[in-house]
């Protein structure tokens with residue numbers, strides 16, 4: 215478990231606010247994420263489900279595609295707010311997606327009690343696959 219700085223607490227609030235926009239009528243599992251990029255700006259995301267299930271996008275990737283499409287592809291940190299008893303960790307697809315851009319970024323996962331667990335993406339994704347293999 216980690217304590218959060220004042221700045222990180224503000225990110226936590228942004229992630230919780232983003233979660234309010236989640237579209238999750240099928241799983242009812244709402245997730246919000248806030249991504250901080252190299253220049254300090256932030257991008258929020260929520261999960262967006264689909265009746266066809268496959269096109270569902272997680273909160274983390276929503277935030278990441280918003281940032282990248284605005285020209286920001288160096289990530290510092292992502293804060294993820296699910297509503298589970300355990301910490302809400304990014305799924306495998308999101309780990310891979312983020313790893314492409316910033317394998318050493320920080321990942322802060324929250325649980326329902328708003329406690330935080332701090333990790334690096336590299337720790338969550340050992341032996342990750344990236345462009346150096348191609």
Ligand code: THU
Pocket residue numbers: 238241243244245260261262263270271272273274294302303304305
């Ligand atoms: N989900 C996320 O948005 N982020 C995670 O870290 C875990 C899972 C979403 C995908 C789906 O809409 C719902 O949570 C249940 O899997």
